[in-house]
Amino acid sequence: MADDDPSVEQEVRHGGIKPVEVDPKLFHDVQVALSRLVGKAHQLLGNSTTNLAECWMHIRTKYMMAEK
Numbered sequence: 208m209a210d211d212d213p214s215v216e217q218e219v220r221h222g223g224i225k226p227v228e229v230d231p232k233l234f235h236d237v238q239v240a241l242s243r244l245v246g247k248a249h250q251l252l253g254n255s256t257t258n259l260a261e262c263w264m265h266i267r268t269k270y271m272m273a274e275k
Contacts, residue, residue: 250257
């Protein structure tokens with residue numbers, strides 16, 4: 208990035224970007240969703256599938272095969 212094109216961090220430090228008021232309910236909802244995502248990160252990174260997901264995929268496959 209060129210020196211004449213300041214990064215976002217530089218703009219924030221120099222007051223170029225103003226903080227935005229976020230609705231507390233929206234912030235809470237996002238925080239809950241991210242907490243759940245972080246809690247399942249080890250499963251997501253390991254590409255493991257839960258028993259519930261396996262069960263759902265099995266039921267869906269049986270239903271799709273019955274439609275053919």
